[in-house]
Amino acid sequence: MEVRAADAADVETVREIARRSMEASYTLSPQTIEGAVKQWYSDEAFAERIEDDDQLVLVAEEGGEPRAFSESVVLDEEGDADLNWLHVDPDYRGEGIASALFAETRERLEEMGGTRLHGRVLRDNTDGNQFYRHLGFQKVGEDHVDIDGTDYVENVYVEGEPTELEAVTTDDGKRVYVDHDDAFRASLGPFFTAFSDTDRETRWGYYCGNCGSLDIAVDTMDRVHCNECGNVSKASRWDAAYL
Template structure:
């Protein structure tokens, strides 16, 4: 399949938004509301047109033929600065056909002449996106956040230079027990779940080997961790979060 990469124009805004929306719903562990907020804030016709016309950024679209032989927008990438890849999305219908690779290689060619090591932002919920960047030799060096009008989503910054970070290593000493509300509870070093900043360790009632009490956040040392019915965890003291692997549509 032939993939053609070209700069986006204002005529592409609707197609870009459709690709982004489908990509989020297919591959990200985000709620429908979170997806709507991102798309409505960053991918309206006006927002996209403003960035297309901004000389400091570069928006690219990938065109490929659909099943009917019509050329359609199959993917989208955005360099928000000379060295920062802000978004790269491929329509689920064109996954596995090197559309993402073609976009990334074009992004690399645009940043290389400026002697800028390429960096990329990817949401913590985009496991496929992180694996994609690692295939090209990028690794995580920072953790940041995307503001969603008061709420935040964790972002990872990937690059080819700098110090590699390991977000699932504890940032504080992990004790064998902690005291919470004047009650001593046992911490299991062998049972943890990954967080965006550091892992959460399971707490058990001291006199029980199976009765869970809660979670210990190893980023800040707090036990004030909220869990919901969707297997999501959030530390109330810091921004450490664990999200479910997939959004369960049964909860809609």
């Protein structure tokens, strides 16, 4: 199997693999999947993704035929990285393609400075959760995501041992706990989830990785914005702006 960096000519192939993979793995309506794929992998969005120095899109081929792709991103200078997607054509699952593509993805992320890898997968995606556990990832929490008007639970995984929560005090004296394993990309630095408890059960809000502020706002499109430094989240996999 050959793994190579994606180029602009791969966009239709990536769309088809993503569509078939999501249909096989997720309990989402065909309309939601179709709409999401068209938005995430439009010609313009795909071109921006492969030209971004912090993002990595790899295609796995056998005999010159694409079988899978991965999409990942380096979040910050501390080495945090997210594996956003690893899709394998359902006709070729069980042949070791996912494991081989994951190994190559991790190696290339390390070359880019991404040494601590995180992954997210919907709770009802049995194969996806098993894949992370098989690779030795630890589940560190859960997020709730709205997809086309329906609430879903997304499991958050980290490779290796979870990072200890950081206790931070708000301006009004409340103690909250920042989870550096639950991060997402933004314009100036990642945002981290802050919890009201050390069991990661009650989400309080967000912590800005650029300036350290807890003064964070969320707009009607679920974009997260720091009122101190202007850091703003970039569209994620389930961002309402996409669907």
